[in-house]
Amino acid sequence: xxxxxxxxxxxxxxxxxxxxSPEAAFRTVFASDLMSDVLASAEPGSLLLTGxxxxxxxxxxxxxxxxxVVFVQGKRPPxxxxxxxxxxxxxxxxxxxxxxxxxxxxxxxxxxxxxVRR
Amino acid sequence: xxxxEAVFRQxxxxxxxxxxxxxxxxxxxxxxxxxxxxxxxTVRRAAxxxxxxxxxxIMYAWEARVxxxxxxxxxxxxxxxxxxxIPDIELAMTEGYTTATAEMRELGFGAGxxxxxxxxxxxxxxxxxxxxxxxxxxxxxRTNGHRTS
Numbered sequence: 335x336x337x338x339x340x341x342x343x344x345x346x347x348x349x350x351x352x353x354x355s356p357e358a359a360f361r362t363v364f365a366s367d368l369m370s371d372v373l374a375s376a377e378p379g380s381l382l383l384t385g386x387x388x389x390x391x392x393x394x395x396x397x398x399x400x401x402x403v404v405f406v407q408g409k410r411p412p413x414x415x416x417x418x419x420x421x422x423x424x425x426x427x428x429x430x431x432x433x434x435x436x437x438x439x440x441x442x443x444x445x446x447x448x449x450v451r452r
Numbered sequence: 453x454x455x456x457e458a459v460f461r462q463x464x465x466x467x468x469x470x471x472x473x474x475x476x477x478x479x480x481x482x483x484x485x486x487x488x489x490x491x492x493x494t495v496r497r498a499a500x501x502x503x504x505x506x507x508x509x510i511m512y513a514w515e516a517r518v519x520x521x522x523x524x525x526x527x528x529x530x531x532x533x534x535x536x537x538i539p540d541i542e543l544a545m546t547e548g549y550t551t552a553t554a555e556m557r558e559l560g561f562g563a564g565x566x567x568x569x570x571x572x573x574x575x576x577x578x579x580x581x582x583x584x585x586x587x588x589x590x591x592x593x594r595t596n597g598h599r600t601s
């Protein structure tokens with residue numbers, strides 16, 4: 335499991351949903367801008383890394399039981415998307431780093447099996 | 453499934469082109485199935501099927517009626533739309549084949565995975581379409597069923 339606070343530290347992330355649980359944790363990571371790929375292949379409990387920042391991301395996570403979202407490369411969702419996520423207790427994180435760099439850091443973290451590597 | 457067999461039944465309208473409300477019906481169906489006490493895996497499969505089918509209506513059709521019926525052993529979903537229909541169903545079922553516009557793809561959909569995703573999550577999947585009239589999807593998800601891939 336990867337804790338929310340570790341994701342924030344690893345990705346220089348900003349938590350956009352302050353009312354979601356700080357104890358959130360993620361089983362694994364899935365990265366895509368295509369929501370159909372998320373619906374087809376992401377495991378329940380995953381953290382989604384995406385460059386898509388619209389309402390469909392929150393709906394997709396709700397439908398497929400994903401546990402959180404990182405918006406990469408400086409993307410920021412509109413306020414109504416943040417509101418929807420807070421209602422559904424879905425943590426949203428924004429980071430300025432690229433999708434590739436975010437995936438690389440998360441993969442390193444998963445390989446290390448629990449230790450934050452920078 | 454006959455109406456008499458269903459322990460729960462509800463229908464929902466979906467309006468074509470209404471991207472702002474996309475996912476509303478699927479999320480409602482998911483909540484209803486959870487409230488009925490169905491297992492997490494069945495609820496997830498039904499929600500994914502409903503979301504993909506709802507997106508297809510919003511992207512391609514004019515309107516649809518969605519019928520949800522839950523019986524002791526299965527969730528049954530019918531999406532009956534009024535729309536342009538599908539000229540070549542076999543081609544439409546091919547993963548990656550799409551007629552989506554760039555605008556649809558910018559929303560994260562239209563990757564040519566919708567119908568294959570629906571089939572993958574269904575235990576029984578039937579599709580009928582008539583060009584110029586519409587498309588009907590008839591989907592059964594058994595509560596003890598499994599994804600086919």
